[in-house]
Amino acid sequence: MEEYVIQTEDLTKSYDSWFKKASRPALNKLNISIPKNCIFGFLGPNGAGKTTTIKILMGLIRPTGGKAVVLGKPYDDVESKNRIGFLPDSPAFTPTLSALEFLDVCARLLKIPSDTRKQRVEEVLEIVRMAPHAKSKIGTFSRGMLQRIGIAQAILNKPDLLILDEPLLGLDPYGRQEFKEIILAQKQQFQASVFFSSHILSDVAEICDNISILNKGKLLCAGPLDTLLSGGGEGVTVDISGTVHVRELITEADQVVKKGNEEWELFFKKPESALLSRINNLSEQFCDAVQIRKGGEDLESFFFKKIEEDNARNN
Amino acid sequence: MSEIMAIASGTWKNILRMKVVYFLIFCVWVLVGIASMYEILTIGHHKPLMMDVSLVLNAIAASLVVLSVTFEIPRELRQGVAATLLTKSLGRTQYLAGKAVGICVAGFVICALIAAGSLIIYALTFSEAIAGPMFQAHFLLIISIIPMASMAVFFATLFPEVAAPVLTIIAIWFAYSTGIIANIPVVYGGLLPNLDLFNFKSHAVYLKPIPILYMILVTVWGIAYALFLLMLTSFFFKVKDIK
Numbered sequence: 001m002e003e004y005v006i007q008t009e010d011l012t013k014s015y016d017s018w019f020k021k022a023s024r025p026a027l028n029k030l031n032i033s034i035p036k037n038c039i040f041g042f043l044g045p046n047g048a049g050k051t052t053t054i055k056i057l058m059g060l061i062r063p064t065g066g067k068a069v070v071l072g073k074p075y076d077d078v079e080s081k082n083r084i085g086f087l088p089d090s091p092a093f094t095p096t097l098s099a100l101e102f103l104d105v106c107a108r109l110l111k112i113p114s115d116t117r118k119q120r121v122e123e124v125l126e127i128v129r130m131a132p133h134a135k136s137k138i139g140t141f142s143r144g145m146l147q148r149i150g151i152a153q154a155i156l157n158k159p160d161l162l163i164l165d166e167p168l169l170g171l172d173p174y175g176r177q178e179f180k181e182i183i184l185a186q187k188q189q190f191q192a193s194v195f196f197s198s199h200i201l202s203d204v205a206e207i208c209d210n211i212s213i214l215n216k217g218k219l220l221c222a223g224p225l226d227t228l229l230s231g232g233g234e235g236v237t238v239d240i241s242g243t244v245h246v247r248e249l250i251t252e253a254d255q256v257v258k259k260g261n262e263e264w265e266l267f268f269k270k271p272e273s274a275l276l277s278r279i280n281n282l283s284e285q286f287c288d289a290v291q292i293r294k295g296g297e298d299l300e301s302f303f304f305k306k307i308e309e310d311n312a313r314n315n
Numbered sequence: 316m317s318e319i320m321a322i323a324s325g326t327w328k329n330i331l332r333m334k335v336v337y338f339l340i341f342c343v344w345v346l347v348g349i350a351s352m353y354e355i356l357t358i359g360h361h362k363p364l365m366m367d368v369s370l371v372l373n374a375i376a377a378s379l380v381v382l383s384v385t386f387e388i389p390r391e392l393r394q395g396v397a398a399t400l401l402t403k404s405l406g407r408t409q410y411l412a413g414k415a416v417g418i419c420v421a422g423f424v425i426c427a428l429i430a431a432g433s434l435i436i437y438a439l440t441f442s443e444a445i446a447g448p449m450f451q452a453h454f455l456l457i458i459s460i461i462p463m464a465s466m467a468v469f470f471a472t473l474f475p476e477v478a479a480p481v482l483t484i485i486a487i488w489f490a491y492s493t494g495i496i497a498n499i500p501v502v503y504g505g506l507l508p509n510l511d512l513f514n515f516k517s518h519a520v521y522l523k524p525i526p527i528l529y530m531i532l533v534t535v536w537g538i539a540y541a542l543f544l545l546m547l548t549s550f551f552f553k554v555k556d557i558k
Contacts, residue, residue, distance in 0.1 A: 055398075055556075055557075055558075058398075058402045059401070059402070060398050060401060060402065060556070060557040060558075061556040061557065061558070062554065062556065078404055078405070078406050079404060081402060081403055081404045081405075082403075082404045084402070086399070086402040088395050088398055088399055088402075090395060091395070091399065092394040092395040092396050092399070093396055093399060094325055094329065094391075094396055096328070096329045096332060097325060097328065097329070101325075101328070102325075105321050105322075105324070105325050105400075106400075106403060108317055108318070108320075108321035109318055109321050109322075109400065109403035109404055109405050110403050110404060111317070111404060150399075153399070
């Protein structure tokens with residue numbers, strides 16, 4: 001059994017043409033290892049190289065250097081695709097086929113036995129709430145409906161690994177919530193690993209256990225979300241409303257941020273047990289005013305800090 | 316094989332569901348029927364004229380069906396449909412083969428409908444039995460879709476939406492040509508298929524039988540040429556980045 005579902009070694013891609021050399025590689029010696037049965041968030045600003053990485057992993061484009069192994073097989077192995085579910089960033093499917101027919105084509109390509117194929121297609125249409133539109137032509141679907149069909153075709157084969165490129169794009173808040181539930185169900189019911197890129201950091205923070213941040217083709221950091229946000233330690237962040245409770249804790253905090261009128265964010269890098277129990281007591285007494293978060297920063301500030309640091313280094 | 320048929324079925328359904336296809340088939344039948352009215356103008360040669368018209372229009376229909384794939388493949392590559400399919404357990408060669416098979420099936424169905432309709436109109440108009448060479452000529456024309464489809468897949472895979480159909484139609488035209496390029500052996504009947512091998516209008520019109528052995532050999536040649544061109548296309552397609 002493989003320990004990692006995805007492993008890359010110095011993975012590089014440059015979009016050089018015969019006439020013009022690219023100013024920088026789209027992907028520059030990427031090394032990541034994604035453990036089994038985790039939800040891995042792949043973050044980065046536009047042009048960071050996320051889609052390029054995903055397309056290499058799916059065998060759609062060829063790297064100019066390095067290695068990529070997916071589910072223990074080279075990235076371009078056709079047979080291992082039976083164990084992978086993939087959702088592209090802008091899902092496009094044969095517009096003249098109905099949702100049912102398109103999913104049937106996908107099921108045949110995924111070698112789902114003919115006796116269970118129809119049932120499985122109907123099942124996934126139910127899961128993504130597209131059963132009422134099963135016989136409608138894909139060409140008539142909205143962006144959100146296309147995204148749902150995209151998710152349906154990705155989970156059709158109960159994959160061991162789901163690779164999703166911007167899966168939350170185009171979904172309304174209900175759709176996003178349903179999608180997150182689907183992802184978590186894939187992990188819990190089928191022990192699937194999920195690798196997904198997204199710009200919606202709050203959703204990534206909510207469901208991912210591991211993340212990596214990419215900028216201009218370079219990997220800036222990767223690891224478990226809690227560890228990264230706590231700066232590698234056992235940090236705790238306390239959100240406080242009102243000045244009364246702040247006075248009690250402010251002198252002991254490693255970092256203080258005034259977020260608004262009588263709103264504070266205190267960060268404790270390595271809180272001792274006595275301090276932790278005091279914070280917990282306060283939180284229990286004044287649950288509206290004192291809230292505890294594990295980790296040092298929220299993902300959004302961590303993300304911006306990392307990107308800005310890297311941009312400053314490069315300038 | 317099931318992967319090839321899955322792609323092929325999507326392709327033929329795509330074409331055979333277009334209402335315009337059946338309107339065009341109907342128009343061809345009408346044009347074939349109209350040929351019977353040219354008795355005086357053709358000094359009694361309206362029977363050969365009707366047979367000739369049916370074969371010419373069937374050849375044009377075959378070319379149009381084949382051309383549809385030169386729009387479909389570049390569009391699927393550009394819009395990401397191909398990317399979605401290729402991330403399943405589907406090799407790139409299988410994708411191309413599926414497209415070629417799909418277009419062949421659609422072409423066979425459409426051209427068979429045109430041929431059947433034309434022959435029935437002929438039989439009813441002149442109250443004559445349909446002669447063997449008429450069937451044979453239509454059959455060979457339908458078989459010519461096989462090498463034409465592989466040419467269309469070749470250009471559709473390597474060129475964008477605008478260039479692919481233009482290049483395909485030029486190539487088909489050259490492949491039918493018996494003019495100057497017939498003397499260039501590598502190009503004519505080599506890189507380009509010799510589609511004139513499938514052209515038996517005169518045999519159909521003057522009821523001259525076509526030897527069965529010839530029909531078998533030319534069919535085998537058409538399939539062999541299509542396989543060669545598909546392998547060549549696949550060689551280039553395998554190294555192409557699908558964005």
